[in-house]
Amino acid sequence: MASLGVEFGASRLLAPYFGTSLYVWGVLIGLILIYLSAGYVIGGRLADRHPREEVLFQITAWAGLWIGVIPLVSYPILLVSQQGFKELSAGLVAGTLFAVVILFAAPVILLGCVSPFAIRLLLKDVETGGNTAGRVYALSTAGSILGTFLPVFWFIPSYGTRPTLEGFGLVLVGVSVMGLWPWPRRRFYAAFAAAVILAWIFLPSGIKPPQVGQLVYEKESAYGYIQVVQEGTRTELILNEGEAIHSIYDTSSLLTGGPWDYMVVANSFRPAQGSELRPKDVAILGLAGGTAARQYTAAFGRDVEITGVEIDPDILDVAHRYFHLNEPNVHPVVADARYWIDTTDAKYDVIVMDAYRQPYIPFHLTTREFFSEVRDHLRPGGVAVVNAGRTATDYRLVDAIASTMSAVYPSVFLVDVPAFNNTLVYGTTEPVTVVDVEHNLGLVSEPLAQTVAQSVLSDGRLRVSPYHDQVFTDDLAPVERLIDEIILSYVTGSQASAPGAGPP
Known part of the structure; x- marks a missing residue:
């Protein structure tokens, strides 16, 4: 569930800065699949060497911590991308895009470790191996369905992208701490929950500062990022990457000088x-x-x-x-x-x-x-x-x-x-x-x-x-x-x- 939630969260985190084009989605999905593949290999090898429940819950605790701090850590990087557009720096824009996507590498790789690890822990004999793997993958797919529907139809429209990622991270850490409770280092991993909550508290209040003018309103809708900016006597509607003005209301002039005038x-x-x-x-x-x-x-x-x-x-x-x-x-x-x-x-x-x-x-x-x-x-x-x-x-x-x-x-x-x-x-x-x-x-x-x-x-x-x-x-x-x-x-x-x- 968490891996799909992270994927949708990543796409929405990038949208105000890089948009939601086919190519942005392609880069994101492709790298997520690479990260999951790496996690499957690493998780399988780690499970064979350390087939203990404690290790599995440690993996998910670290994944939850990483998911929870991504919104805070990614914010200054995304601001750099905005500066890259201003300075017409292709390298800066591309670099910040990949920097943010790479931030998701650690938690997704860790989450990819979970399925092979769970199969190894549940496997009692070879004769029932197929049944064990089938049950794990069925449960994983059911979680993926929830990880698709809950963020899309409830969490992101109701609470926003960054709180959704923070919430996923906090729940993952909480479940991991409960699983680690019988082991001595549970307090160390319980501190992860405090770290995620602090990251949530210290999140900047705004999603994205305007390139020009004064921010009047912003919101993440089901279709993208909306920003209303005041520049002098003009109120401007900005969407997604903010590289264009989509509507103007000017209290001092009916004519805007924009394409809307020429439609009449x-x-x-x-x-x-x-x-x-x-x-x-x-x-x-x-x-x-x-x-x-x-x-x-x-x-x-x-x-x-x-x-x-x-x-x-x-x-x-x-x-x-x-x-x-x-x-x-x-x-x-x-x-x-x-x-x-x-x-x-x-x-x-x-x-x-x-x-x-x-x-x-x-x-x-x-x-x-x-x-x-x-x-x-x-x-x-x-x-x-x-x-x-x-x-x-x-x-x-x-x-x-x-x-x-x-x-x-x-x-x-x-x-x-x-x-x-x-x-x-x-x-x-x-x-x-x-x-x-x-x-x-x-x-x-x-x-x-x-x-x-x-x-x-x-x-x-x-x-x-x-x-x-x-x-x-x-x-x-x-x-x-x-x-x-x-x-x-x-x-x-x-x-x-x-x-x-x-x-x-």
Whole structure:
């Protein structure tokens, strides 16, 4: 049970600093398996040399102590990784990742010793060896099931990652001390429990300090790490690694300068119109703090009905508390964006796709099949909008998104966000030209939308997408590998700025 609990705890401990990408999980699971394999070998040899219950409980006591101090010991190492991102040091970032993962080597190796040791102690004769091993592995698997379900569905959502690890360590030490009670050194191992409790007491109060501004709120949700930061008059929503801004609420200005502003002119990406078109229904996949919904309401009033889909209910709570998501025309829905698109019958004038946890993107929201489902929920002439991160010179992610959308939509356009490292990708359901879009942008009269339209024409590098490369599918969408390559180029200094919704 403890080994699976440690694995989930390790992934959550790393998430605010390194994210939860396929590659982070791959490194973590691979090394955990290596540690367990080493523990099986060491435990088997140790059991043959010292087949005593006392030794087994000493092993589990040391494992519990190590698990209990990991949250305290790992904290300063993880802070170094944050500094590595600031200094664009690939070696520093990679080094701290492996340093933290290696911290888990000792307890997992020790826990790996338990099964072969238990089999050796329970084995009375060779004839019943198979039965003995089967019972031990059955009990171990049952413990692993508990070690999976309890942290995921109870401990981590209710108490947090670090208290969960502390709790696992304390329980393991407690069980070990009870097993060691008949032996003379029980007081020494009982002190381990005090050490774990002290490590718990001295844990820093915060999970992660903000890179800029003042921390207002933070929480570990079931889907990731949430941080609300105050910087001047702006309240910003930061998620996971903190390398991008996901929502902004500015008390001094309606316009944010971010990609959310440029979503409000999506209705202009249609054949040339005789007058300004106002959207009636908008769906936003990835509502987050509700910045895009607020911009649409500010531009077109409460007559535009907005459905905002957000997978994380804790983010919606943050949106209501800190980002003033209280417009009566905005209807939040808690669901996965792909599932919601698959199950709704509604159709919209505009569908905005901002469900990405920059810099990483759920692969199933980047595929031809997904964009086809989005198209099927657009009214005739409707427009799909995707917010794609990039660097100042590296447009590979924009290329991938635009190339895939080009396989679904007759026309695909790009607009760069001047103040942020983002490009908006617009897919139309009818053939449209740049001249059409420029004409329609000139018709925009609503003050906020008009300001954005002028920015698109003067600073946004409005253009037809030139990309027609690999089309991502549900079967093959290597988006995480692509983003990691972009990040590697960034941290090694070959790129000027990082991908994501953040200013350069």
